[in-house]
Amino acid sequence: MKAAIFDMDGVIVDTNPHHRTAWRKYFERYGKPLTDDDFVRYVSGKHNTDILTHLFPDRPLSGAESRQLAAEKEALFRELYLPDITPVPGLPAFLQLLRNAGMLTAVGTSAPVENLDFIIDALNLRSYFDVLLDESKVTRPKPDPAIYQKAMKMLGVEPHESIIFEDSTTGIRAAKAAGAYVIGLATTESAEELLRIGADEVIRDFTELTPERFQELRSRSVSV
Structure with missing residues (x-):
């Protein structure tokens, strides 16, 4: 090797517990709950683009919108994770x-x-x-x-x-x-x-x- x-x-x-918390808070920000089952099915191991498609199923997102929304979530994650890194x-x-x-x-x-x-x-x-x-x-x-x-x-x-x-x-x-x-x-x-x-x-x-x-x-x- x-x-x-x-x-x-x-x-x-x-980071998974903190990503789970960040995604749950982010979903709630847009009025959608995120259950543990939904986290495993739609979030864990998935790319942000695919997760956002689940969060906004009736709202086609442009590339710029998708990047901005993902950046918002990741900024929230870093804020939550910093004290525990x-x-x-x-x-x-x-x-x-x-x-x-x-x-x-x-x-x-x-x-x-x-x-x-x-x-x-x-x-x-x-x-x-x-x-x-x-x-x-x-x-x-x-x-x-x-x-x-x-x-x-x-x-x-x-x-x-x-x-x-x-x-x-x-x-x-x-x-x-x-x-x-x-x-x-x-x-x-x-x-x-x-x-x-x-x-x-x-x-x-x-x-x-x-x-x-x-x-x-x-x-x-x-x-x-």
């Missing part, structure tokens, strides 16, 4: 392990660049990543593999040389379609669900990736 590529929400930070347990130590091992690293997120910069800089993680890709860097969102294919190209690695960390259904499908070895984080879905949709293995958080297990992982992923 030469490269490790990370999704952001649910992988670098467990913290990395997924074990992440900083694992990133240092990757750096010490000479592996290349990237982030490939469907979030806007404002969220990416907010989280990476608030946690002082920028120096750990060689490539940072947000939603604006590709035209086709997950589950299309475009963002992971671009990350691999920018890192100069092949799919079989890459490990991708993901937490959602759409993300796992994108990572598998990109041809990488995929590790699911059970922050959003259950371990059973992540394995069912294609993750090669599942961890709870990065504290499970001790140096010994990481070496086993590199050996196992090479043979897949």
Whole structure:
């Protein structure tokens, strides 16, 4: 393995509870409730454009309107999350392990660049990543593999040389379609669900990736 590529929400930070709160408040702002079932069905792992289509089913949105509405919601999310921002347990130590091992690293997120910069800089993680890709860097969102294919190209690695960390259904499908070895984080879905949709293995958080297990992982992923 030469490269490790990370999704952001649910992988670098467990933002899902705060995104859920932000979307619920945002839906209420426009007079529409958002139940837990609706969140799973219409919001979790979905691109903002698709979520807004559900929020405004009878209101065709121009590209500019969609971007403005999405920006409003993401600004609300950052306001809510700022007091609680913290990395997924074990992440900083694992990133240092990757750096010490000479592996290349990237982030490939469907979030806007404002969220990416907010989280990476608030946690002082920028120096750990060689490539940072947000939603604006590709035209086709997950589950299309475009963002992971671009990350691999920018890192100069092949799919079989890459490990991708993901937490959602759409993300796992994108990572598998990109041809990488995929590790699911059970922050959003259950371990059973992540394995069912294609993750090669599942961890709870990065504290499970001790140096010994990481070496086993590199050996196992090479043979897949």
